[in-house]
Amino acid sequence: AADHLVLFMPSGKRGRFPKGTAVLDAARELGVYVESVCGGRATCGRCQIVVQEGKFAKHGIESGPSHISPKGPKEERYERVRGLAADRRLSCSATIEGDLVIDVPQDTIINAQVVRKDADTRVIERDPAVRMCYVDVEEPDMEKPLGDLDRLIVALERDWSLTGLTVDPWLLPRVQSILRKGEWKVTAAVYRDRDDAEPRLIALYPGLKNEAYGIACDIGSTTIAMHLSSLLSGRTLASSGTSNPQIRFGEDLMSRVSYVMMNPDGREAMTRAVREAINGLIGKVCEQGEIDRHDILDSVFVGNPIMHHLFLGIDPTELGGAPFALALSGAVCLPSSDIGLDLNPGARTYMLPCIAGHVGADAAAVALSEGPHRQDEMMLIVDVGTNAEIVLGNRSRCVAASSPTGPAFEGAEISCGQRAAPGAIERVRIDPETLDPRYRVIGIEQWSDEPGFAEASEKLGVSGVCGSGIIEVVAEMYLAGIISEDGVIDGSLAQRTPRIIAEGRTFSYVLKEAAPRLTITQNDIRAIQLAKAALYAGIKLLMDKLGIAEVDRIAFAGAFGSFIDPKYAMVLGLIPDCDLDKVKAVGNAAGAGARMALLNRNHRREIEDTVRRIEKIETALEPKFQEHFVSAMALPNKLDAFPKLA
Numbered sequence: 001a002a003d004h005l006v007l008f009m010p011s012g013k014r015g016r017f018p019k020g021t022a023v024l025d026a027a028r029e030l031g032v033y034v035e036s037v038c039g040g041r042a043t044c045g046r047c048q049i050v051v052q053e054g055k056f057a058k059h060g061i062e063s064g065p066s067h068i069s070p071k072g073p074k075e076e077r078y079e080r081v082r083g084l085a086a087d088r089r090l091s092c093s094a095t096i097e098g099d100l101v102i103d104v105p106q107d108t109i110i111n112a113q114v115v116r117k118d119a120d121t122r123v124i125e126r127d128p129a130v131r132m133c134y135v136d137v138e139e140p141d142m143e144k145p146l147g148d149l150d151r152l153i154v155a156l157e158r159d160w161s162l163t164g165l166t167v168d169p170w171l172l173p174r175v176q177s178i179l180r181k182g183e184w185k186v187t188a189a190v191y192r193d194r195d196d197a198e199p200r201l202i203a204l205y206p207g208l209k210n211e212a213y214g215i216a217c218d219i220g221s222t223t224i225a226m227h228l229s230s231l232l233s234g235r236t237l238a239s240s241g242t243s244n245p246q247i248r249f250g251e252d253l254m255s256r257v258s259y260v261m262m263n264p265d266g267r268e269a270m271t272r273a274v275r276e277a278i279n280g281l282i283g284k285v286c287e288q289g290e291i292d293r294h295d296i297l298d299s300v301f302v303g304n305p306i307m308h309h310l311f312l313g314i315d316p317t318e319l320g321g322a323p324f325a326l327a328l329s330g331a332v333c334l335p336s337s338d339i340g341l342d343l344n345p346g347a348r349t350y351m352l353p354c355i356a357g358h359v360g361a362d363a364a365a366v367a368l369s370e371g372p373h374r375q376d377e378m379m380l381i382v383d384v385g386t387n388a389e390i391v392l393g394n395r396s397r398c399v400a401a402s403s404p405t406g407p408a409f410e411g412a413e414i415s416c417g418q419r420a421a422p423g424a425i426e427r428v429r430i431d432p433e434t435l436d437p438r439y440r441v442i443g444i445e446q447w448s449d450e451p452g453f454a455e456a457s458e459k460l461g462v463s464g465v466c467g468s469g470i471i472e473v474v475a476e477m478y479l480a481g482i483i484s485e486d487g488v489i490d491g492s493l494a495q496r497t498p499r500i501i502a503e504g505r506t507f508s509y510v511l512k513e514a515a516p517r518l519t520i521t522q523n524d525i526r527a528i529q530l531a532k533a534a535l536y537a538g539i540k541l542l543m544d545k546l547g548i549a550e551v552d553r554i555a556f557a558g559a560f561g562s563f564i565d566p567k568y569a570m571v572l573g574l575i576p577d578c579d580l581d582k583v584k585a586v587g588n589a590a591g592a593g594a595r596m597a598l599l600n601r602n603h604r605r606e607i608e609d610t611v612r613r614i615e616k617i618e619t620a621l622e623p624k625f626q627e628h629f630v631s632a633m634a635l636p637n638k639l640d641a642f643p644k645l646a
C-alpha cells in the first residue's frame, strides 16, 4: 500500500505511514507526545486528537474516500459511555487512510503575565516525566513461579516497552494487594525524567487510574506561589500563594543568612518553616482543585539561591559573602519525601539549576520562560528584588550577573516607603508649573484630584509610597525640575511652593500634606540613585561583555516589574534605552518557567544546557563595575544617551 503523509500540529513533525497505521503509533514514531494511559484500549480517552484535514464527516466533506478511518466498535463504545466532542477522535483507534493533518490539542496555556490583561499566551507541548501505564498482568500460576512484581514488570515491558524498570522500595510490600484489588489490571505511574534514564515505578493503582497531577512552585523570599496542574491534560486546576514564614527570622535574604550564622538551629528552623508553608499551600491548591494530595506525583521548585538552599536543608552561610559559593548549582532531582513534602509517597521533586551564587533557579526559570536563548534579538531580563538578577543574551551567547540594588526599590530605606499593599501610593504625576502632585493609591479607583477620592482615602487611609510610586515620584521630580541631574533637591524652589521645605541642610518635597504627611527627602533620592546606579552598572557590565551598545528587548520579571512603568524606569536610567513597546512586564515568569519544566521534561534539559552555557559575571570582581556605578548615579546617567525616550 502507498504511504500517506501525516503532519502533526502544533509541532510540525511529519512522516509517511502505511495505510491502516493507528494515529497514536504514528505520533509515537515521530516523537510527538500524545497521552495514553490505557495503552490503546480505547478506555482512557487521553489520546484525543483533532483531524484538521482529510475527509472528516464533521466538516461535511464526505465525497471521496475518507482520510481517516470511521469509528470502530471500541471508539463508539467510548463515545457512548464517556462522550467525545464532535471534532475529537481517539488516536489509538483512528487509523490513517490518506494524507492527514492532525492537531494534538494542548490544554496547556502558559500565561506568564499575571497582572496586565494583554497577556501574552503561549502553548507549550507536553511531555511530562510521569507516565500512567495501564496493564493486564498475568495471574499467578503454580507452574510458573514468577513473582507478582516480576509479572507486572514483564507486562509493562511487553505493553509499554519499558526496559530496565526499577521499583520504588515503598511499593514492594504493597504490590500484591494492589494487583489483587485491581483483579490483575493496574495502572503504573512510571517516572522517567530523561529518555536515557532507567524508568522507575513510583506508584501503582488498582484498575485504570486516569489522572496524575503535578505542582510548580516559586519560593520567593516574601511570597511562595504555587500552581497545580494535571500532568495528563496540562490544565492548571488551581493557583495560590502564601507569605514565606521565614520573614519572622529576617525580612531580607542577608538577615536570614545572618540568622543561620548566629543560631545553631537557625538553618533547621527556617527549613522546617518553609516546608511547612509549602505543605500547607499544597493543601490549599488541592482543595481548590478538588483533588487528593496523594495524586500529586511530580513537583518542580524554583527560588533564589538562599531559598533554594534552605528548602533543600542546606546551610546558606557560604552565600553570605564572597566568593558566594553554592553548595550545588546543578539541577536536583529527588524523591519528594526526602525533603518532607506530603505528596504521593513516590512523588518526585525537580529543582531547576542555579545560575550563580547570586542568580538562582528562579532566574533560570525566568530565562526558560522568556527564552533569550531561543531568539536572535538581544534580550535583557531584569528581576528586581533586594538583588537584581540580570540575564542578557540571545541564541548565540548569554551572560548573567546580579547587582546589589538593596531594598530601596521595594520601599525599604525610604522614609515614606512601604510594600505594595492597599493604601500605598503607586502612581505620581507632578505639574511642572505649580509643582503640585496628583497620585493614585492601591485600592482606590480615582486619582487624588478626582471626585470621590477624598471619601475613599478617608476610609482606606493613605499610608506610604510603594516601589513603583517611588520610582515615579523621583522621575517626576526630575522632569519637573525639582531635582537636578545630580539628584539634588533645588532649595530655591521653596520660594515658589510650600511643598519644598528645608530639613537641616537639605530639602524635602511634600507629596502629601494631610496626616500622615508623606515627604520625599534628599536621603530618599540618594537611596534610589544608589539602587538604580547598581542596577544600571550591572546591566552595562553585561553589555560590555557582549560588546553591544543597545538591547532589542527588555523583560521585567517579578512583582516589582509588573507595577513599574517602563517609561519612568527609563527616565531614571534604571534600564538602557530601548523602544518602549519592546519593554514589557512578564509577571511571574519564574512560575511560568517552573510549569514548563513540570509539563515537559525536555524543558529541563533545555534550561540545564542553557545554564551551563550562560557566562557568569561576578560584579564585585569587575573593576569596571565601580566606574559604571559612579557614572550611573546621575539622572538618567552619564554613561549613555536615551534617544528613544524623546
Ligand code: FES
Binding pocket: 035, 036, 037, 038, 039, 040, 041, 042, 043, 044, 045, 046, 047, 048, 090, 091, 092, 093
Ligand atoms: Fe486510551 Fe486511546 S490510549 S483511549
